[in-house]
Amino acid sequence: MSDDEADPELLELLRETLGLGKKKAQDEVSTDTGVLRDAEYIYTNAIDVSIDMYGSKGAAASIYSTMQDRGYSTETWGQHELHPRLGDGFSDVDMVNFIFTMDLLNFSFWSELSDEERYQVDHRGKRWTGYNSLVACLQRALEEEIPITTPKFWIEQSCADGVLRHVFRSATNEEIPLLDKRIAILREAGEILGESFGDPDCGLRDEPTVAKYDRGMVDNGDAIADADSSHASTEPPQPQHSTLEEPTADVTSTAAKANSSVARDAQQQTEALTTAEETHTDAIPQPAGAELDSMGVRRKLLEPDLSVVRLIEKADHSAGKLVNLLAKHFPSFRDETRFDGKRVRLLKRAQIFVADLWAAFNGTSYGAFDDIDHLTMFADYRVPQMLRSLGVLVYSPPLNYAINSLKEIPSGHSWEVQLRGCSIWAVELIRREILRQHPEATGVNAVLIDFLLYDIAKEREAAGTGTAAFHRTRSIWY
Numbered sequence: 001m002s003d004d005e006a007d008p009e010l011l012e013l014l015r016e017t018l019g020l021g022k023k024k025a026q027d028e029v030s031t032d033t034g035v036l037r038d039a040e041y042i043y044t045n046a047i048d049v050s051i052d053m054y055g056s057k058g059a060a061a062s063i064y065s066t067m068q069d070r071g072y073s074t075e076t077w078g079q080h081e082l083h084p085r086l087g088d089g090f091s092d093v094d095m096v097n098f099i100f101t102m103d104l105l106n107f108s109f110w111s112e113l114s115d116e117e118r119y120q121v122d123h124r125g126k127r128w129t130g131y132n133s134l135v136a137c138l139q140r141a142l143e144e145e146i147p148i149t150t151p152k153f154w155i156e157q158s159c160a161d162g163v164l165r166h167v168f169r170s171a172t173n174e175e176i177p178l179l180d181k182r183i184a185i186l187r188e189a190g191e192i193l194g195e196s197f198g199d200p201d202c203g204l205r206d207e208p209t210v211a212k213y214d215r216g217m218v219d220n221g222d223a224i225a226d227a228d229s230s231h232a233s234t235e236p237p238q239p240q241h242s243t244l245e246e247p248t249a250d251v252t253s254t255a256a257k258a259n260s261s262v263a264r265d266a267q268q269q270t271e272a273l274t275t276a277e278e279t280h281t282d283a284i285p286q287p288a289g290a291e292l293d294s295m296g297v298r299r300k301l302l303e304p305d306l307s308v309v310r311l312i313e314k315a316d317h318s319a320g321k322l323v324n325l326l327a328k329h330f331p332s333f334r335d336e337t338r339f340d341g342k343r344v345r346l347l348k349r350a351q352i353f354v355a356d357l358w359a360a361f362n363g364t365s366y367g368a369f370d371d372i373d374h375l376t377m378f379a380d381y382r383v384p385q386m387l388r389s390l391g392v393l394v395y396s397p398p399l400n401y402a403i404n405s406l407k408e409i410p411s412g413h414s415w416e417v418q419l420r421g422c423s424i425w426a427v428e429l430i431r432r433e434i435l436r437q438h439p440e441a442t443g444v445n446a447v448l449i450d451f452l453l454y455d456i457a458k459e460r461e462a463a464g465t466g467t468a469a470f471h472r473t474r475s476i477w478y
């Protein structure tokens with residue numbers, strides 16, 4: 001090494017002293033979510049939920065043959081009547097923003113009421129319940145020219161609570177479960193996206209957002225008060241060097257399309273809201289002083305909202321990294337809890353967001369991930385129900401009694417964590433069994449097994465064929 005070259009060890013020591021070396025390490029977001037490891041830990045230590053190995057083998061055989069019969073693949077996602085489709089007037093950016101909005105709110109639709117009285121949504125001449133009711137609300141709002149899937153809209157003055165209550169309005173007397181939490185989650189996500197992934201000149205904020213939704217708080221609403229107040233407080237984004245590349249050319253052209261559709265929306269939203277006040281009996285209520293600043297709305301909404309696209313690009317085509325980025329920056333995606341004294345991660349909505357992108361884009365564009373098989377089953381309340389019906393999950397007598405008597409299980413309760421963790425592990429065992437029985441079935445991953453089990457659960461529910469009861473937990477996590 002010549003005299004005028006710096007000694008690399010000395011440089012490293014200097015970097016460490018200045019805390020620069022550590023900062024780089026801290027910044028690095030892992031591609032490993034740890035969810036499957038934690039699911040196995042929960043399964044190993046569970047006493048109220050077990051996995052029947054014969055049930056798993058039988059389930060593997062029937063799932064694989066059903067997949068073959070249906071030609072089940074990512075293409076199936078686009079066949080859902082309400083899912084947005086590329087080319088159906090949705091640009092790539094529109095699709096990304098729609099799926100983000102959907103999976104931000106994709107939780108807890110179950111009701112204690114009868115099918116007639118439960119929350120349901122009128123759209124396209126049908127009544128939609130459950131997950132479908134959420135997708136129907138988003139599609140209906142877009143048709144009413146309310147840019148509900150544009151994140152910057154969520155923190156616009158024109159996006160008053162009354163507008164959001166109108167978006168999620170029910171066709172019955174029961175409103176959508178946890179509506180206030182859904183509104184708080186939208187506001188919080190809109191602020192985080194604007195601050196950390198907004199226009200490049202506002203820089204990136206790398207440290208994780210302060211948790212507003214820690215499990216203990218979320219159930220008594222404290223976090224909501226917090227989140228609401230956070231809507232009021234707008235600390236200026238910290239000016240930092242933006243490490244992001246500018247969006248690629250095709251995004252610019254699709255952004256231009258989104259731009260014109262958002263600009264059209266903003267224009268028509270102004271007109272529609274005015275019309276709504278004149279014609280709709282359920283006119284969108286506007287709090288005093290929130291009259292539409294149409295120029296303002298148009299100006300702010302004019303640029304396409306690329307914040308979610310920038311978040312996805314930060315993951316460098318890693319599904320695991322994108323899941324970890326969501327958990328790091330968005331408290332409402334940080335689906336973690338404690339079991340037997342250990343912190344465990346389940347990350348259901350963060351994972352289903354990545355899976356929906358992968359399926360919607362058929363593994364291309366913003367759905368292209370090198371490690372999609374790293375994702376696990378999404379620990380909700382539907383797939384555990386199916387696993388129980390297939391004889392895969394077996395419950396202890398007390399848990400069995402609690403579920404069959406429709407008792408509500410508190411979020412964070414050991415039973416809930418065992419149900420969710422063992423479901424994730426059961427789907428992993430089913431996946432391994434399918435591969436053992438059919439070594440050529442390398443395309444079968446936890447995502448497709450999960451999607452199929454959810455779809456079959458809904459088909460059985462619609463046909464009224466007996467499926468076991470599902471566990472009732474009111475939660476923003478799933």
Ligand SMILES: Nc1nc2c(c(CN[C@H]3C=C[C@H](O)[C@@H]3O)cn2[C@@H]2O[C@H](COP(=O)(O)O)[C@@H](O)[C@H]2O)c(=O)[nH]1
Binds near residue numbers: 383
């Ligand atoms: N594990 C898992 N959970 C899923 C889904 C979906 C819908 N995914 C679509 C995408 C591809 C599929 O083909 C589906 O068309 C919703 N859910 C969850 O279920 C609950 C709603 O239930 P219900 O009230 O009965 O609609 C709620 O927690 C919701 O988050 C899934 O796929 N997997």
